Amino acid sequence: MVSLNKNILRAALLTSYIVIIALIIFGVSALYSYLNTGADRSAMLHTEIKKIDQYLPKVHWQSTNNEGRPIDSENLKAIQNDYLDAWYVRHVAYKTNTKNGIEDYFTDSARENIYQFIALNSSKNITVESTTLSHNITLEFFSEDGQLAVITDRDVQEYKRVFQNKKQLLETKEVSTYKVVLLLEDGFWRVRHFIKETTNADNTAPKSVSVSPLSIKGINYYPQANPWNMFGDSFSKDTISKDFKIIKDAGLNSVRIFVQYDDFGKANVNPEKLNKLQQTLDAAEENKLKVVVTLFDFYGDYSVLNWTLNQRHAETIVNALKNHNALLAWDIKNEPNLDFESRGKDNVIAWLDNMIDLVKSVDSIHPVTIGWSNTKSATILKDDVDIVSFHYYEDLDNLDTEIKTLKSKTDKPLVLQEFGLSSYSGFWNPFGASEEDQANYHKKAQSIIAKNNLQFMSWTLYDFDKIPKEVVGRLPWLKNTQKQFGFINKNNTKKLSFKYISRE
Structure with a gap:
């Protein structure tokens, strides 16, 4: 009887060992697979999005002679990075109709409009693929306590494609101006207000150039x-x-x-x-x-x-x-x-x-x-x-x-x-x-x-x-x-x- 119990115990230990090894191998395999396929951009959060270059539109600061406290280069860079990441996360949200990352880059009041837009598009099976290609930013105000910034983003070159039931309905290029208020929360600049002031069609057609007289x-x-x-x-x-x-x-x-x-x-x-x-x-x-x-x-x-x-x-x-x-x-x-x-x-x-x-x-x-x-x-x-x-x-x-x-x-x-x-x-x-x-x-x-x-x-x-x-x-x-x-x-x-x- 004692011998039988020992054999049962050995079998249980061996089985447990095999199960543990299998779980470890599965975990390592899953990690390797993830690292080799790349992170899903639609699931990125604030800390993850900082680790890679995912969105690099051209940015020009037109002026930083703002009202309020003078701003240093470190704060200016932080505002630019978080502001562009907010654009990127919103692009992903509208493409996938998901909310991932929105909380990290928009305050409570600002994210409600985004959530409503996502809900409306989801109900109609509409998705929007978009990007911005250039930004021209003026810092209008930087608070004395360094917690609030107001910027105007002029002549933002935008490209959008709208789909319904995976069929393209619209393709458009726009040039827009935005007024943006950002708050510093938990060490990150979050968008509080995001207001489009003007929108025009992008009529900047590429210019033809004279071709070299060389016969190729x-x-x-x-x-x-x-x-x-x-x-x-x-x-x-x-x-x-x-x-x-x-x-x-x-x-x-x-x-x-x-x-x-x-x-x-x-x-x-x-x-x-x-x-x-x-x-x-x-x-x-x-x-x-x-x-x-x-x-x-x-x-x-x-x-x-x-x-x-x-x-x-x-x-x-x-x-x-x-x-x-x-x-x-x-x-x-x-x-x-x-x-x-x-x-x-x-x-x-x-x-x-x-x-x-x-x-x-x-x-x-x-x-x-x-x-x-x-x-x-x-x-x-x-x-x-x-x-x-x-x-x-x-x-x-x-x-x-x-x-x-x-x-x-x-x-x-x-x-x-x-x-x-x-x-x-x-x-x-x-x-x-x-x-x-x-x-x-x-x-x-x-x-x-x-x-x-x-x-x-x-x-x-x-x-x-x-x-x-x-x-x-x-x-x-x-x-x-x-x-x-x-x-x-x-x-x-x-x-x-x-x-x-x-x-x-």
């Missing part, structure tokens, strides 16, 4: 050893300069390069990466080449709540390069129409439209374009861009007709921004093209280009050993095909197609 005869460029990681640890200005000399000597005058949003540090651009980008343009200038800089490569999140982060990224890069002699044009994004199905066509176009405005507000000299993947999408936003760019990997027999159709739809300069043929024919594609086929393709392409007096940038200088899965996925027949679009093979030997790299 160029090529898309990545170094052979580190394609799609051009600005990583293997960056070499010497290598890039040697490649640019090959390009110049081949009769070309320009290159197109790519900036990846995540790789460059998102909203907080990595200074080291930016320096490498500047060195690349230096190498281009030394070789008498011009550069089209493509922004936001491999980026696919067009959500309105991220717009201010995207804009700070673009603003930093454009400001850094806008006075460089080698800069030819800005390409907002590579092939954004490929995201229409997965991200929503309206979302993508709205993001592009606002990003064009941002780039032109920072650089009013250089033209702006978008690298559409086909001729069908090329005329989207044609009135906002300065150059209409399109890619073409289809049957060359139809190219002449496609060019003529585009010319009938727009009087903007046209650039065939990507085209080419892979010379891969192997195990994964035994019926692929040969190097001779590739040469004949480029000979024919240049004939059509010359006939239509078309500007062009071919794909690409080199064959590559490795293709990241992000480019064409994991399928071997796609990756192997992508490796051999170059005019120069992996042994640094010019292929037959090199003869037709330019129309001269």
